[in-house]
Amino acid sequence: MVMWVFGYGSLIWKAGFHFDERVVGFIKGYRRVFYQGSTDHRGTPEYPGRTVTLEPAEGEICWGVAYKISKKEDQEIALTLSKASQGTIGSDLKHEADLVYCFQRYM
Template identity: 40%
Template sequence: MTVDMDEFWVFGYGSLMWNPGFAFEEKLTARAFGFRRSLCVHSWVHRGTEQRPGLVLGLDRGGSCIGTAFRVQRGQQADVVDYLRERELVTHVYKERTMPVLLADGRRVPALAYVIDRAHVQYAGSLTTTEAAGIVAVSTGKSGPNSEYVFNTLAHLKEMGIRDHWLEEVVGLLRQSPRSARA
């Protein structure tokens, strides 16, 4: 299949998948290779504080990640990029990258994505499911409990037919924890 080089795609792997916040013309399941969805970002505002950081998703290197690709209408690209930069680059824990993604219909297209900056102070590194669940269970930020974010994320992934075994294990541990809200 040929790709229209004027097409502009955005790849989402977390809340962007179900809450993009921008208009799009096409939405398809997509896979990014060489990166995986991970609770690898210390949240200092929305799901934790600097004193007790929570964890939110990042796109970290290794493996592959099933997410959603959005094709943005011509003429709207600059507005969408401005919106995404305001949303994703608040503390600059992510790096803006264009990467190839494989769409569900077999096309390979370049897509804008936000990848974790491993040198950033908010990078949590590779955590075990037990470590991640322990952090999530006790963290709360201005947007609410960290556990609520993780439960919500997994519920949306399941609704979309996307399995994330690591995140499922974290949720299983959270449900056993007396400190986290159960959902």
């Protein structure tokens, strides 16, 4: 089974896991926002740094990179990375239906 990971923040430049393919594009119905505060790797407890997250937004698009991952071991690493980050690295697991607008040649 193939899994796609959509990166819309720092994951665009630094995946941190093995992938089979990298495709630049956008998804519809989401926008990038900096609402989440973080002291993990930026900011201080008094002044948390802003990290990017996705927010559903009708009519909007969000540019990023989709990573195709087919090996089970690599999928487990990507899932662990995504769960550990809680959105702080700008990644989100998407179903194929979410990516169809941008990545039609792959679906």
